[in-house]
Amino acid sequence: MLLAIKEDGGPKGKQVVTQVQALIARGALKPGEALPSTRLLAEQLGLHRSTVAAAYQDLWAQGCLDLRPGAQPRVRPRGGLIPAPPAGAPGFPWEARLADLGRLPRRPVRPEGAISFADFTMDPRLMPVAAFERSLRSVLRRRGPEVLAYGDPQGQPGFRALLAARMAQHGVAAAPEEILVTHGSQQALELVLRGVARPGDAVLVETPTYNQFLRLLGLLGLRALAVPEGPGGPDFAALEALVRRERPALAYVMPSFRNPTGRSLDPAQRERLLALCGAAGLPILEDGFTEEMKYFGRAIQPLKALDRSGLVIYAGTFSKILFPGLRLGWIAAPEPCVAGLTALRAAGELGPPPLLQEGLEDFIRLGRFDQHLARLHRCFRRRMDAALAALRRHLDPAWAAWEAPAGGYLLWLRLTGFDPALDLEAALARHGVAVRDGRSFFPCPAEGPRWVRLSISTLDEAEIARGIERLAVGLRALRGT
Template sequence: MRIVINRNADTPIYLQIKNRLREMIFSDVLPAGTILPPERSLAKSLEVNRSTVIKAYQELKADGLVDSHVGKGTIVLSQAKQAALPDGYINPLPWYQLFTETIAGSNDNIIGDIMAITGGDDLISFAGGIPAPSLYPVEIMREIQADLYRKTSREMFLHSPVEGHYPLRESISYLLRQRQIAASAKDTVILSGSQQGLDFAARIFIRPGDTVLVEEPTFFGAIQIFRSAGARVIGVPIDQDGLRTDVLEALLVRHRPKFIYTLPTFQNPSGVTLSLERRYQLLNLAYQYQLPVLEDDPYGELYYDSAPVPPLKALDRHGYVIYLSTFSKSLFLGLRVGWITAPPQVLAKFAHLKQMTDLHVNTPAQFLLDAFIRRGDYDNHIALLRQEYAGRRDRMLEALGKYKVPGTSWNKPLGGYYVWCRLPDNIVRHKLVANAGKRRVVFLPGEAFYPDGTQGDTHVRLNYTFVNPDQIEPGIKHFMQAVRETATDRDLENEHNIKPLV
């Protein structure tokens, strides 16, 4: 076996050995069945390290040209001689050119970015939308899990129907009745979080160029997914009673939207709730203009004073409302289980997409949630959350009042996760983020919540559920200090020095 090594070449020695052996295999100098020399002796004859020969043989093996067995050595395989990789330069694939326009152009990963910044031990995070980990009913889940292993074992790991584990659909029907929605188990399809419901709605209804209405501000994930389906996303303004139905009709006439997406109860990010009269006005407009209503209700159960007005789905008697909800805000984000309740024609399309895209939701999670609800643990847990989160909300409101900087204002949310805080005029967002970051406080700038992105510097969203309650006051103090620092120099001083121009 003649192998010449060029010790001055750029090609590493192991690759020179490998390439020469490959040539000999392809040219039948080393036919199938040939046993290559033991690594140690080839290394000796070539005056290289044994590890260099080992690496060359490994490469040949990875290429499928040889095989090795302990005790038998390294053998040339029979199919090898016809296999050949080109020797010339191979162009790398121009991936970007191959992507569709929407995919090539979209790079934002805002939710991922937010979740990434909720960690860090010394960080005080008002950024996420995550339930309080200290309240997770881990011990109960452990009990249920042990019980499931005893009682159901294999079933828990089998596939579930596309529409979801039927007992869980029954349990959800119980939860819906508590929200005044009359829906049987068959009216619901289990999804991988309500976010998957937004994606499916986009795929079912949106053709590129279609218009979709949303509240302004609204959940950024919805803007992102509707836009990525090619929709024009138009905002409807809100006030303290929620979506402004008086503005809505003109928008319906002008844009003929495919549907309206709304978070009527404890809205994200504003915290406001659509009043009962506006709920009826919205439904009446929907009936009049044949407009599907996509209602997202992740927060409705988490009220801190009295129960909110019923969901749109409960008030709608004509099948215009598609209702989404989730266990992500009431239990754990990590389970990824939500659901849709909708008229049968729409439900069939959701089930079809579920089957086609990822078959069904993780079965063990469905068993776990079903047992948790049936045992009454869910009701108890919600009662606990109402009490705990009310306390956290109050602490945040109190701290905001205590450290208030001129020009800031905020609402008092009656439920849900967020305080929507108005900033002094003309604050520069990235400076505020940086100044707060220096004090180890993070939050969500308002920009992401506006479809047109122009009102980004007016508000920030502050979450009070995730952070340790004792950190709320120091966190808000630092936040307000950052606001003051960012606003000083400019606006706060100007505020007292404004002179009339004429």
């Protein structure tokens, strides 16, 4: 075996490894062929014997050599490298299963300078980053090893106690044992569906509703049952008939500032819904994703506040009122429900990072969150007023209609006289304004009017006014084309 070790060729053991690999690769060393012992090779090359021994160990670990105590080192017959399949070969069946899961759409590229009513996230200009950093640092200094270790699979106890206390401010009586901390409310929705429903079951949804919830239903093999909605709210007679006929496993409801319409149920509608579901023993998944964003008038109590029977499972989140990237939300539900969902979640993953839970707890206990929330309310009262004024000013009520929401970030436009085949998002983007086409929020593609969802979450008053003016110009140009 001919090896040439160079003084300036890098670590010598490494040179041995590379050169033996090369000899094997080009067939100069054949499978089964013996190599010199470590002693002999070390003498030949003028190396320490331990250097050669380490190089042989490396070659063994890479599967190149057979090393057995007392036997000569030999080149291993390579059996295991699985080659790439020939081009055009049929795939494995499990590849088709993965392909069925679909792909996330690429984020749309927005034209430079476009004003976006499409983004539904926290305005970076309103994020209290420095104050949160202080809370994180404080927790790391006080409890570093604890918050970087495995946490309580149900959520950190102190953070759960705090969430329970905040729920009490909304009239909801929940003990810390009745709280499960989740990765945002999105995980809460998935866990409840997986825990309560079985593939093939039907789930009641408002019309229109959160599009990602519809996607989730599809992935879990569940059917969406759309509750028809009139101008004043859900059609309760139709809802009752659906419940009787289809025996759904769950009702999914966003009572406040619903995504995408911004609408809320009034107290009478909430009670009627509860009475109806209570009589049928139908559990309700209440999505309170922007519960805290009531900035016009008084906050209406959540459904969960009116329930003593354990029928309502409440899902909350900090994503729409603080930092989406913390991925922190929660479920409030009867203890047996929370225990089952905790077990389900723990089998899949062990829960949100304790550091972020305790950091947020510190931030809230120091009053920093309530300060931030008060600022958000002041800010969005002005922004929503600006949006409503701009809509009144620029849009023609003959073909564009909307309702004034009592809070939240969303406006929902109903547009008549537009080509059903028109790609509204792309066409409006050419007018410098990004919106969400309302269609994806309907369980079944809706006929008739076109719908547009406007989120004002990341825009200030001036941007809103300019954006709605552009929207109006765009819509006028597109109408009847």
